[in-house]
Amino acid sequence: MSSQYGEFLPPQRLLMGAGPSNVHPRVLQAMTASLLGHLDPVFLQVMDDVRSMLREVFKTDNPATLPVSGTGTAAMEAACVNILEPGDVFIVATNGYFGERLAEIASRTGAHVVTVEHAVGEPVTAAAIKDELAKHASVKGVGVVHAETSTGVITPIAEIAKVVHDAGALLVVDAVTSLGGVQLEVDAWDIDVCYSGTQKCVGAPPGLAPITFGDRAIEVMTNRKTKVQSFYLDMTALRDYWQQRVYHHTAPISMIYSLREALRIVLEEGLENRWRRHANNAAALIAGIDAMGLRIVANPDFRLPSLTAVYSPEGMPEGNVRKYLLDNFNIEVSGGLATMPALAGKIWRIGLMGHNSTASNVLYFLSALETALAANEYEVAAGAGVSAAQRKLRELGS
């Protein structure tokens, strides 16, 4: 029966897009471990391990640190629905699609959402947020995307935190594409709510979304006048489940096994080593891209090590090159998001995340890109990108 659904034998892709990224074989293997009940004493220890390692990776002591049972968008929604109530003012500083998404999700809580727009390729600034804060008598929170996956821009957080707290508001930070690959310091930078996904620099498959709530955010949650509109994402109940084993929902057991193994790998390498690896490989990629005469979207001072957005040559539809890379090299890169007309059809988004951020992937990708460009009649001196990347890697000693 059902012979139309054959055995699943996928090609081996090198995932160098906006995520998911490939993961270490140990992480895939972890999912084959025997299932446990979600209240099994052995599984409760797994949950404790995961919470504890997540605190190390977020660089926080927050007890309310756990993975939401959904993907990054679920954690974005968890951040909004737990702190916002109808009528609250929430400011979102946007510099790309994921900021816009945060504003959209926040607006569905009934909060009054104000966006402070920044140019594509530029980071969010504390000054712009300060100006907007000054216009409101009371602001519940400010949302900022640390690592804007739609453009490859990183926004410095510490100064923004100060401005936000001076106004008595909470700082919500989207770290979907930075956690585990790019410096992120929840406590030192004084972030109130921070969330991420597992499938980017953390090095696990998609399906879980780490989140952490600090004391101020917990206080806001505790003093709510209304129930959190989402039962599934109600952080008080999730925290009671993760900390006190009060049944809330059936945790995705196998995904949590995979996250535990991915976090073990992160901590074996060490966070600082991991940040350096991501930074060095991105620098090599950028050296290669520059040598090929291609233009990068992000301001050179605010480039995200885990994702580089590059304009395709004038007149060349970016999709041609992406298709060539997928068909001929099994390399996936992402295009621009359809919701951003300035970038849709015009850029490639090249990810070097977690397990995939390696010098060999940089060199392989650049040679494949040279081939793809040549096939699309764009002239590059043979090996120009690769040799520039090699020089950069030698210079960085990696």
Add this chain to the structure above:
Amino acid sequence: MSSQYGEFLPPQRLLMGAGPSNVHPRVLQAMTASLLGHLDPVFLQVMDDVRSMLREVFKTDNPATLPVSGTGTAAMEAACVNILEPGDVFIVATNGYFGERLAEIASRTGAHVVTVEHAVGEPVTAAAIKDELAKHASVKGVGVVHAETSTGVITPIAEIAKVVHDAGALLVVDAVTSLGGVQLEVDAWDIDVCYSGTQKCVGAPPGLAPITFGDRAIEVMTNRKTKVQSFYLDMTALRDYWQQRVYHHTAPISMIYSLREALRIVLEEGLENRWRRHANNAAALIAGIDAMGLRIVANPDFRLPSLTAVYSPEGMPEGNVRKYLLDNFNIEVSGGLATMPALAGKIWRIGLMGHNSTASNVLYFLSALETALAANEYEVAAGAGVSAAQRKLRELGS
């Protein structure tokens, strides 16, 4: 570094509680396949396979059939938030905890939620729903739990559907513990919204939640005056992603691989064969339980084949036996939910779901239970339960 987090080597449990259940090794193996991007053409085919197989398993032609990227509770929430708006009347017929949870989740939409309570151990009746419907000028929907996991009761749906539709309301059915193991006919029974989880009779790990919306429900969604309060669970966007590949969130790739393989196994066996297998093994379990002089929670005419709730002997804390089974036999059964005082501390919930619904598990469990009861000084004639189950299995020819 981080030497406190060792390799994860869990015990091999036999999961005979309220779920998750063990899964076929092919399903665990499927998760180790190479990750694909969520917009990869090969992955898009996987999504089509999953949608198509889910329609077969739900027995529906609904195009809007897909797995939500969360566990069963997320699908319960998706059902509520997509059809309900503030002020709508929603009736939930409850006969256990999961009906109460449905009412709680529905109430967070701002709908006016009315519960129609039924006795523990009894099914929901069409007559009680009809009476309640008659009290309201307009009712948006009625929610019913097909398979109440807290008590092991099954509620016949077809007659309820007629009563609900006569009143112009939508019928929402929770099939978390029935889909794939117990007869469920979304189209033939005229169900408008039906959802489930993967970790019970479908035979995959927890982490996804199949859901289906029929034409009437789609029409209600289309005519909403307000946005769906959850972006993550917005069915219109989810449907556009699953059907038209409009980016919404990063699907949990590995979990979807596991679901594809689990559904393949369901269809290889055939739904009717699977329903019969669950029914026969439950009958054997019940014969054994009866022979041991233990009392079952559910009305004999409405017993759920996938889960049997049994009172522990008078005066014996149920937890003693559960701990004995776990420590000595690696068998997990569930206790009564803390939120149900009539059952908490007093019952075992014994699951025979999906891959785990086998005659050998029934016989192994009953012998383990006999041993556990003897260790707790409850007298059972040696082998009474096992031999009664054997006779029943022979009688049923399975």
